[in-house]
Amino acid sequence: MSQIGSFALLAALALSAYSFLAGIAALAGEGPGSERLGETARRAGIATFAVVLLAAVVLVMAAFADDFSIAYIFHHSNRDLPAPYKFATLWSGQEGSLLFWSLLLASYGLVLRLRHKTDQRLFAYASVIIAAVQIFFLLLLNFAAHPFAVMQGQLPADGNGLNPLLQYPEMVIHPPMLYLGYVGFTIPFAFALGALAMRYPGEKWIHITRRWTMVTWGFLTIGIFLGAHWAYSVLGWGGYWGWDPVENASLMPWLTGTAFLHSVMMQEKRGMLKIWNMWLIFATFGLSIFGTFLTRSGVVSSVHAFAQSSIGNWFVGFLALIAATCAFFFFKNKSHLKSEHKLESLVSRESSFLFNNLLLLLACFTVLWGTLFPILSEWVQGTKVTVGPPFFNKVNVPVALLLLLLTAVGPLLAWRRTSVESLRRNFMWPLVGALAVAVGLLIMGVRPWKDVSYFYSLMTIALSVLVALTVISEFVRGGKVISRHTGQNLLASVVHLWHRNTRRYGGYIVHFGVVIVMIGLAGAAFNQDKEKEMGFGDKMAIGPYTLVCQSYTQDDKPNYSSEWAVMNVFKNGERLATMYPERRFYKASQQTSTMVANRSTIKEDLYIVYEGVNQDTGRPIIKVHLNPLVMWIWVGLLVMIFGTIIALVPNAAAIRVTAPARVQVAPVGAGD
């Protein structure tokens, strides 16, 4: 089995190399011969997908067949591992996850190469660049991190098993989502670099890559949130984001990708920010590779870094090569990227995008800076320092609040110029609503002067309401116009409005989702927790809840043995639920893990952790957290996904005016 896998990887490398070299030769030449050569390069790219898929299938089959002659399977699987986790073995270790990277890249490449008729020359450039990236990963797989390396000596009877932290349902979908996001940014990067290299006329490449970028951004968003949910459910510390280097690594390309999705509209609508957009997408791709490097190299310690090795140097070399290539083509063809328009007013959509980009990039820089500062500190002063949550929160929360403010103001600004009067008119009621909510929170007992976290929380909720109201007012205003011209009711008109400009209104829904997430994050200021050794019948009170320990019990399963507590939960004297916080001992890896019991409502999460047994007293320790508004974060993600899907739907045909109109009406909602 390992020989088939190894052969597939070698064949994939050969095919990618051919796709790259023949692709370059075809682009450099002219005439029918070059066209035929280019076609063979395209087909070699497609064939790469087939052989990388074969390698991945072989590895998964080896996991299901318990083939411990393959070292990777021995280290990351065991006989009693449940089937979904055997499938997840593919991305559970370094070699497998690099193979998975390669497979996803080949899949994206397949779609791109099959759609080559959209613009054959631009797609040929993009195909060559994808082949180059593919070569890097296949070189790693063949020569530095071989997933089919065989075990030496006598074959072991069973494997070491999967890391217990990874044995959780979300881990079957979280890494693929995150990787689809990371890898997906290769496509806009390939188009951007290709367009620059060939001095592509016009902005069509932007239109072509728009959907790719949105899809990729959507996957990365899902991946990040699933990671946060996994951390919340498995690590058992009551939080979902700890500013861990690997979390930061996923956030950085998300921030630059978000900046790109906004600023690219400037290029489409106004022919501005061409150089900026080019470098944004280069940086986003570079940060995706950098993220993989951080996760895999062990250069920074992280609770999420499940594989560490010496492949860091390969990544450093590749990052340097990317930077050099981008810089070379940029300086060679810089003249092609001149802006076409001038800025007419500071109070305009253009300015809001500029400041939006400034803040997103600032957030990205601070995350990068904080992540790398321990290394810099060790290098400069010989001692390592920790840069943890207090630093990131202090620096990034104000930036996030400013971004929220811009999210509220930006959609109300028109392209070119906005009159202060119209801004005041559109902004008045949302502002009144936000102030009313702030006053309401003060009346309810939020005291922003007592703690800076309360202040941030109040500001976050007030600004979130401001954004939500501006989004709603945009829908209502647009809906009213449609309603007047078509005679439809307001709800039908709003749906009609979506169809008219899916990208704009899908974007607003994403903003709405962000608002819900931010409200969820604001709840963290009011978290409470308690810890107690609890015997039978012992009680612990937190907030309005009282926990009564009913019993402790044990179970033994093939893959793990477990102990759990049976906790009755009462609220205002009434029994609400029975919860079962659990602690597992995984036999193959000889490691322990917690399974949190969480009762989640829209108001708060009651989150119980069975921490283990006090060695001195022999009594079990129970920790309970009361975390307000956490469910809003996950609901917000669903809204963001919905908005992204709406934004991906093509615009409907021109509106059919059923009522007589006074003038020829311009497309409503045009010009996001």
Next chain:
Amino acid sequence: MKKLGFSPRQMVFLSKSRKRAAQVVLLSLSLLLLLGAGDEEGRFQTLGHHMMCVCGCGQILLECNHVGCQYSDRMRSELIAALDRGDNDDLITQNFVQKYGTTVIAAPTNTGFNRVAWIMPFLALVLGLVTTALIVRAWKDRPAPVAPGGVQPVTGPELETFRRQAREETEI
């Protein structure tokens, strides 16, 4: 002040207002500082959230529930003991650094090279703002592009008229 055309009486009034505002700010700050004083549980929470568990889990001391962690329970007990002894925050922090190394502090201190960690984000913000301002200025000063066929783009009041008309007709 003179340039703005304030009379001497107005200037005295403004000066008094400023003093009063400064007094209010100082009083508020003092109250805020006093609010936090002497609260041992608050100090435990603050200090515990500014230190890391050193077992390698990468978590804040009070948030580490790492099963079988050899460090966090002991460190928490030491923190409580130090608070009971009446040690001040600086002394407690120093003792922890001496025992567990500089990585026990969850964020860079405001000393020596560590200051750079705090300064850089603000420097980046300032640089970004200056760069953005320069870009905006360059864009504003750029001559208006000439449309194909040599037709001059509409500007000034005429453009405003068209824009108002467009707004009225689309009402968006």
